[in-house]
Amino acid sequence: MKKASLLLSLLGVAAGATAQQRPHYTQYILNNYILNPALTGIENYTDVKLSIRDQWVGLNGAPRTTYFSIHKPVGKSDNKATPTSFLPPGENPRGATYWEQYEASAPHHGIGMILMNDRTGNLNRFTANVSYAYHMGLNTKWNLSAGFSAGISKIGYDRAKATPAVAGDVALGDLNVYISKFRPDVNVGLWLYGPGFYAGLAAQQVVPQKYVVADDASFNKGKLLPHLFGTMGYRFLLTDDINATPSVMMKYVAGAPTSVQYDLNVKLQYRDLLWASGGYRIQDGYSAMLGLNVGNTFNVSYAYDFTTTPINTASRGTHELMIGFLLGNRWGDTCPRNVW
Known part of the structure; x- marks a missing residue:
């Protein structure tokens, strides 16, 4: 009897099975807050x-992930004009002068919220978190922040849309048409940042949770496992108008088929206007990204992923679109000062 179902394979509730349980993102390099609450x-x-x-795209039941994130500083006393504000036309707001004048942020707090929905086939996960961080100055150029987020995850499975390989599969048991479970979700992180370098460490699902979906005891071994993310990037000028930021991210999930995975990226930015990026996820595929700042109000970016795994014979790639808004931007910064 086949004991696997989509839910079981994705959550790792079959005996001995584990897998990455958090969504993939390509544009995390533009919004590391989605991974690390310290931002x-x-x-x-x-x-x-x-x-x-x-x-x-092209596979039935392929993953679709959507999210909304918002965060802001609280008690930040250095909300003042920066080198990117109100510059005369023709001067590059991200040139050498900017980084020479860069100063660490004053100590302050931050609050935020993330709403995320991740659907794969009959499985759906909705997460709502609130976050807090404290940013402290190490010296005149460097800051270190620590943060955490907490909330709930609702994980559901729509049995009505399932087609068991074997009628009466004990892995499904006597479940009703739709089953859902609520689980706490706790995440923590650290973030070091300065004028030309950043590094971060984050842990998601830090409280391991059991996830029971079947009546048969042999299937009641599912767990939501901690995920670790290590991030590092270095920014340097190619010309006074163009800068490059190579970065790397390490993901670790204990017990997953590939417990450690690396993402390598290089982002090129022209002034405060336009950026492009290329990346490689080791043993998985390639990505390309293009983005544009529209004044000092919003930005838009698009990413395309091409997998090198056998799934590429049926898939037409992965598409990711992100829109950002800069609210309360009283000093007219045209792009992020501390996240690049």
Whole structure:
């Protein structure tokens, strides 16, 4: 008898099975807040992001992830004009002069919220979190922040849409048409940032949770496992108008088929206007991204992923769109000061 179902394979509730249980993102390099709560309130304004990601387009039941994030500083005393504000026409707001004048942010707090929905086939996960961070100055150039987020996840499975390989599969038991479980969701992080370098460490699902979906005891071994994310990037000028930011992210999930995975990225930015990025997810695929700042009000970016795994024979790639808004941007910053 086949004991696997989509729910079981994705959550790892079959005996001995585990898998990455958090969504993939390509544009996390533009919104690391989605992975690390320590970025809460890192900028001078309220940062709003909306994103939709369609993974493996062309496959029935392929993953679709959407999220809304918002965060802002609280008690930030250095909300003042920066080198990117009100510059004369023709001067590059992200040139060498800007980084020479860069100063660490004053100590402050940050608050925020994330709403995320991730659907794969008959499985749906909705998460709502609120976050807090404290940013402290280490010296005149560097800041260190620590943050956490907490909320709930609702994980549901629509049995009515399932087609069991074997009628009466004990993995499904006597479940009703739709089953859902609520679980706490707690995440923590650290973020070090300065004029040309950043590094972060975050842990998601830090409180391991059991997830029971079947009547048969042999299937009641599902767990929501902690996920670790390590991030690092370095920014340097190619010319006074163009800068480059190579970065790397390490993801670790204990017990997953590939417990450690690396993302490598290089982002090129022209002034405060336009950026492009290329990336490689080791043993998974390639990505490309293009984005545009529209004044000092909002920005838009698009990413495309191409997988090198066998699934590429049926998939038309992955598309990810993100729109950002800079609210309360009283000093007219045209792009993030501390996240680049």
